[in-house]
Amino acid sequence: MDEMPKGNPPPEPAAQPAQAEVSRRDFLARALRASGGAFALLAGGGAIASDGERYDWEAHRWAYLIDTEKCIGCGSCVRACKAENGVPDGYFRTWVERYLISPEASHVDSPNGGMDGFPPLQTAFEPTKSFFVPKLCNHCKETPCVQVCPVGASYRTKDGVVLVDGKRCIGCGYCVQACPYGSRFISPETHTAEKCTWCYHRITKGLKPACVEVCPTATRQFGDMKREDDPVRLAIAHGRVVVLQANLLTEPQAYYLGIDMEVR
Amino acid sequence: MPEITGYAFPNDIHVHWSLMIVMYPYITGFVAGSFIVTALYHLFGKNEFQPVARLSLAASFCFLLVAGLPLQLHLGHPERGLFVMITPNFTSAMAGFGILYSFYLMIVMLEVWFVWRGEIIQTARRSRGLKRAFYAALALGTYDTSPQALEIDHRAVKVLSAIGLPSACMLHGYVGFIFGGIKANPWWSTPLMPVIFLCSAAVSGIALLILVYQVTAKLGRRVIQADTVSAMARWLWFFLIITVTLELLEIIMLAYENSEEWHIISPLLTTRLQFSFISMQMIIGSLIPFILLFIVTVMNRYLHEKVRNTLTVMASLLLLLQVFSMRWNVVIGGQLLSKSFRGLRSAYEPHLFEREGILVAIVLFVLPFVILYVFDRLLPIEAPPGAHAPDPHGDAPPAAGVSPAA
Ligand code: SF4
Numbered sequence: 001m002d003e004m005p006k007g008n009p010p011p012e013p014a015a016q017p018a019q020a021e022v023s024r025r026d027f028l029a030r031a032l033r034a035s036g037g038a039f040a041l042l043a044g045g046g047a048i049a050s051d052g053e054r055y056d057w058e059a060h061r062w063a064y065l066i067d068t069e070k071c072i073g074c075g076s077c078v079r080a081c082k083a084e085n086g087v088p089d090g091y092f093r094t095w096v097e098r099y100l101i102s103p104e105a106s107h108v109d110s111p112n113g114g115m116d117g118f119p120p121l122q123t124a125f126e127p128t129k130s131f132f133v134p135k136l137c138n139h140c141k142e143t144p145c146v147q148v149c150p151v152g153a154s155y156r157t158k159d160g161v162v163l164v165d166g167k168r169c170i171g172c173g174y175c176v177q178a179c180p181y182g183s184r185f186i187s188p189e190t191h192t193a194e195k196c197t198w199c200y201h202r203i204t205k206g207l208k209p210a211c212v213e214v215c216p217t218a219t220r221q222f223g224d225m226k227r228e229d230d231p232v233r234l235a236i237a238h239g240r241v242v243v244l245q246a247n248l249l250t251e252p253q254a255y256y257l258g259i260d261m262e263v264r
Numbered sequence: 265m266p267e268i269t270g271y272a273f274p275n276d277i278h279v280h281w282s283l284m285i286v287m288y289p290y291i292t293g294f295v296a297g298s299f300i301v302t303a304l305y306h307l308f309g310k311n312e313f314q315p316v317a318r319l320s321l322a323a324s325f326c327f328l329l330v331a332g333l334p335l336q337l338h339l340g341h342p343e344r345g346l347f348v349m350i351t352p353n354f355t356s357a358m359a360g361f362g363i364l365y366s367f368y369l370m371i372v373m374l375e376v377w378f379v380w381r382g383e384i385i386q387t388a389r390r391s392r393g394l395k396r397a398f399y400a401a402l403a404l405g406t407y408d409t410s411p412q413a414l415e416i417d418h419r420a421v422k423v424l425s426a427i428g429l430p431s432a433c434m435l436h437g438y439v440g441f442i443f444g445g446i447k448a449n450p451w452w453s454t455p456l457m458p459v460i461f462l463c464s465a466a467v468s469g470i471a472l473l474i475l476v477y478q479v480t481a482k483l484g485r486r487v488i489q490a491d492t493v494s495a496m497a498r499w500l501w502f503f504l505i506i507t508v509t510l511e512l513l514e515i516i517m518l519a520y521e522n523s524e525e526w527h528i529i530s531p532l533l534t535t536r537l538q539f540s541f542i543s544m545q546m547i548i549g550s551l552i553p554f555i556l557l558f559i560v561t562v563m564n565r566y567l568h569e570k571v572r573n574t575l576t577v578m579a580s581l582l583l584l585l586q587v588f589s590m591r592w593n594v595v596i597g598g599q600l601l602s603k604s605f606r607g608l609r610s611a612y613e614p615h616l617f618e619r620e621g622i623l624v625a626i627v628l629f630v631l632p633f634v635i636l637y638v639f640d641r642l643l644p645i646e647a648p649p650g651a652h653a654p655d656p657h658g659d660a661p662p663a664a665g666v667s668p669a670a
């Protein structure tokens with residue numbers, strides 16, 4: 001996958017996209033707000049000093065591509081996600097599934113979300129094919145989780161990322177029930193809904209999501225649909241990709257290559 | 265850690281909607297069900313319900329006051345609960361709660377006021393000091409108890425019942441919609457869900473009133489009106505039949521279509537929910553009360569009063585269990601299956617002492633009765649002997665046979 005455009009701006013407080021439209025000249029007000037704590041915290045503290053180019057969320061539309069043929073089930077992505085986002089034990093923003101399939105039977109597992117890799121496994125049947133499938137929030141376009149949020153704490157940004165505003169979320173858990181992919185959970189620490197953000201704090205600084213960064217086989221790829229020559233865009237535009245549970249018409253923005261019908 | 269059979273998505277092993285979310289539809293069910301009983305009298309002129317009309321209105325009100333509590337208790341951030349009312353996101357089914365709840369509360373409070381207005385004024389006139397001030401305040405500044413004014417009260421009650429009935433149905437149907445509208449969950453996602461919730465609300469409401477009516481009558485040494493009991497039993501039977509038919513229809517459809525969902529729902533019902541669904545909801549909670557109420561309804565004339573009362577009380581108790589199991593099976597059952605459609609988690613067992621635990625649930629169930637008791641102290645639910653019993657139909661004076669003996 002390509003690097004981000006060269007001219008991409010230095011760090012910018014973007015963890016709160018709802019605020020991204022604030023005038024750049026209004027530096028004092030922003031610094032005040034940032035020192036109010038939350039934004040500075042989410043943006044890794046870079047917010048106060050930065051007066052560089054603003055991240056323009058109209059200029060991007062992010063998409064994710066998972067080439068399952070390449071996945072070796074090492075679990076680096078799951079560990080990286082946990083480290084990057086402080087995911088509580090026993091909960092997952094991303095995980096890896098292992099499929100062992102024969103024409104007669106199938107077995108699926110994901111021990112500890114694949115975090116520690118996959119121990120060898122004996123099945124009662126003779127698998128004729130096996131593969132790994134990394135999973136994460138699909139950042140659906142027609143997203144049921146945003147639809148059901150009673151207070152609008154879950155929202156979809158203009159650059160196509162589904163986020164939760166942890167300061168508005170009342171922790172009702174409706175979105176957790178509504179997500180068909182099991183991508184959300186109520187964090188036992190914050191008592192609010194949490195999920196994959198495609199590392200929004202990174203992508204708005206021109207970096208890739210942590211899982212994509214560490215994937216040794218380039219199974220996980222991240223790209224910008226608004227860039228004509230983006231490899232992910234090209235793969236989605238020209239390749240035969242599928243999305244998970246397409247019948248539900250949630251229009252996922254995480255696309256899969258080489259997936260089997262056993263995968264939901 | 266819960267045990268998983270098959271494969272569940274790793275985040276799907278938590279039951280986020282706990283016992284409190286079971287209590288929520290259970291309690292709103294009583295709200296709607298009781299109101300249906302008042303409406304049967306005030307709106308549809310079922311005079312047999314006259315002895316329980318005031319009781320059911322009061323019960324609906326008292327349960328309504330508690331209905332929001334389980335939700336509040338369940339939130340990860342209860343202090344933000346009001347956001348649902350202040351900044352609702354209207355694409356969410358849940359966002360309507362604030363509006364529906366407030367509207368219905370207003371209607372019920374108004375109706376309570378109109379029903380008890382005459383007595384409030386009389387009490388104010390009879391008493392002095394603080395008590396007088398209290399009742400005078402309740403009277404809201406109008407002291408007109410002329411026959412014309414009372415007549416207007418009756419008409420107001422009728423209009424309010426007419427508005428209240430659909431509101432109560434909306435309030436509860438909407439609870440069903442919260443589940444029915446989740447396409448991600450095959451055990452919830454069906455347009456039948458609101459209807460099932462509504463019918464079972466009627467069941468739980470009538471069952472509860474049968475119990476409360478008989479218990480309070482016994483305690484107050486009043487005569488239990490035979491035709492009231494048999495009329496309630498009849499309606500209970502009717503709603504039970506509709507409810508169970510719908511509940512079974514939903515499952516039979518899934519099974520007959522042999523849909524993808526059925527492959528996970530069938531093991532769910534026969535393993536994880538075997539006790540709560542098959543034994544409790546269907547056999548103990550539905551089949552047995554069906555037979556008991558069948559006897560009461562069909563052989564009514566031959567039954568001794570004691571037998572009739574005992575049978576209806578037994579059926580009502582079982583039906584309260586049935587409806588609770590139904591709420592449990594929907595809310596909890598839906599979370600035992602993973603959206604991978606490949607795995608089931610082990611049963612969810614709430615703890616005794618926790619914010620969303622068993623003790624709190626019991627308190628939530630008892631609380632409305634405490635409120636009802638206080639209500640009765642302030643506004644006696646039994647109409648005082650000789651007082652003008654509200655007659656919804658204007659013309660006839662209250663039939664001597666139906667007014668409760670003192
Ligand atoms: S995968 Fe789930 S959490 Fe992510 S956008 Fe879709 S519905 Fe929402």
Ligand code: SF4
Nearest residue numbers: 149169170172173175
């Ligand atoms: S848990 Fe939070 S984000 Fe999810 S629906 Fe409830 S309020 Fe919205």
